[in-house]
Every structure is written in structure tokens, then in C-alpha cells.
Amino acid sequence: MKFSLSLAALACGLLACSAASADTLKKIADSGKITLAYRESSVPFSYLAGAGQPIGFSVDISNAVVDAVKKQLGRNDIKVELQAVTSQNRIPLITNGTVDLECGSTTNNTARGKDVQFAINYFYTGTRLLVKKADGIKNYADLAKKTVASTTGTTNAQVIRKYNRDNNLDMDLVLGKDHNDSMLLVESGRAAAFAMDDILLFGLKANANKPADWDVVGDSLQVEPYACMLRKDDPQFQALVNGVIGGMMKSGDFEKLYNKWFLSPIAPKSQSLGLPMSKELRDNLTAQSDKPAV
Structure with missing residues (x-):
């Protein structure tokens, strides 16, 4: 009886696995x-x-x-x-x-x-920075004590937060609800840079009203x-x-x-x-x- 029950249980398990x-x-x-x-x-x-x-x-x-x-x-x-x-x-x-x-x-x-x-x-891709060319920002050290944007729920927000902590840059991180919102924080002057995957930054730059006003800068912090x-x-x-x-x-x-x-x-x-x-x-x-x- 125990043997039969074991076979039945195994069969059910296999069926469940197959369904899943x-x-x-x-x-x-x-x-x-x-x-x-x-x-x-x-x-x-x-x-x-x-x-x-x-x-x-x-x-x-x-x-x-x-x-x-x-x-x-x-x-x-x-x-x-x-x-x-x-x-x-x-x-x-x-x-x-x-x-x-x-x-x-x-x-x-x-x-x-x-x-x-x-x-x-x-x-x-890797995390880099979208900035206004006129601001003269070239790398992360230029953002010491400045506000930097990223997007809620992204690995980039974690990466820039860790980089900020590890390098004692005292940056203030603000998060947009999506990538357009994060770019708007820079466009409106509420942030000095937008930290995100470089490919997405190039895409946002290409579709900006004035692409020549923007630049993608900074070392790539990681490859993902x-x-x-x-x-x-x-x-x-x-x-x-x-x-x-x-x-x-x-x-x-x-x-x-x-x-x-x-x-x-x-x-x-x-x-x-x-x-x-x-x-x-x-x-x-x-x-x-x-x-x-x-």
C-alpha cells in the first residue's frame, strides 16, 4: 500500500511538473x-x-x-x-x-x-551620464555635491549610489518615474546629470528637441x-x-x-x-x- 501511494505521489508530482x-x-x-x-x-x-x-x-x-x-x-x-x-x-x-x-x-x-x-x-551596456554640454561635466568627479538623476527600479540607481558612497562624492540622488522623467530633471535644472545605461542615453539624446545641446560622458561603471x-x-x-x-x-x-x-x-x-x-x-x-x- 505504501509502495502504491509512493507511485501515485510520484506520478502526481511528474504531472504537476509537466503542467508547470x-x-x-x-x-x-x-x-x-x-x-x-x-x-x-x-x-x-x-x-x-x-x-x-x-x-x-x-x-x-x-x-x-x-x-x-x-x-x-x-x-x-x-x-x-x-x-x-x-x-x-x-x-x-x-x-x-x-x-x-x-x-x-x-x-x-x-x-x-x-x-x-x-x-x-x-x-x-554600462552606466554613464547624460548631461548638458554647456555645463562642462566630463566625469563623475565633476558631480561632487551636485544632484544626479536616475530612474526608479533600475540597476543604475544602485550602481551610482554605490559609486557615490565609495568615492565620497556627496551627490544627492533623485529618481524619475521613467527615463523621460529623469531626463526632464536635467533639462529643467533640477539635476546636473542623468545616470543610466549608455545606449538609452544615446537614444534619448538622438530624440531630444536639440540633440546638439546634450552629451553622453563619463567612464562606463560596469558591463551588464x-x-x-x-x-x-x-x-x-x-x-x-x-x-x-x-x-x-x-x-x-x-x-x-x-x-x-x-x-x-x-x-x-x-x-x-x-x-x-x-x-x-x-x-x-x-x-x-x-x-x-x-
């Missing part, structure tokens, strides 16, 4: 929809360039995942719903099931890996990977997402997509960021690693 592993795909099949997260100002990854739907490098990757989901489920009628997220709420909206996939400007690190799963890393984010313990969906991104990296489609968003004119002002692919990212086209930052 197919959770996102089953959820999509049952509901007939997939919900994608997007950012409003993470240029050129995921952003609004007008009144229409979000566009960007990460949006194109998300759409490729949707195509793969439809193919795997044999369902062309799967609807796509879009959910705006911020740095602060993006992880909770993944974990509570509101959002199925978040591809934007999210750093893959070990702390976040306790709550969510990351796909293959698709970008590498970006990756798509999904729910934990969902190997089936993770394999699908990784298959899409890895397949693009192998076929050359990923580099074409990179060139489209980082080396060509982009909306809304037809400005090019002019950023060649980094060595870290080029190496990962082959390695296809999802290794997190510490």
Missing part, C-alpha cells in the same frame, strides 16, 4: 492571447514614436516570438495584447501572470534571476547584459524564446536587426545612433549565453 513546464504556452492556448510588455521611452529597444504602437529592436524580437508561438500551437488566431511597463513594475507584472514576455532594456542579473527567468543575452524576461520554471517557453533569438543570431537576421536599429536612421526624427556592435555582443552571437551580471 508548459504553463505559459498552455495559458496562451487557453486564453487565445499573448500579452507583451513594452516600454514607452527605452530607445531604440522599445518605445513610442507617436500615437501608434511601440516600435524598436526588442519589439521586433517580441513579434518574432509571437510568430513562433503561433506556429508551435498551430494557432494563427492568437491575439497580441500590449501592456506598458516601467522599471518598477515590470518584474511583478511578469511574476503575477499579467505579462507573458518582456523584451526591453532589462538587465539580466542574479538578483532578478531569483524571481524571473531570462533568455539569451541580446545587448551589453540585457535579455528578454519570462516566468521562472517554464523550460518549454524559455526554449521557444531562446530558439527564436538563437536562430536569429545563427542565421544573420539578428545582425540585420541590429543594423536597422543602431546603425540606421530611426523614428521619430530619422536620427542614427551610430553604435557598432560591441565585442561582448558579437561574441555572444556564437556563445548564445544567458549568463547574468553579478
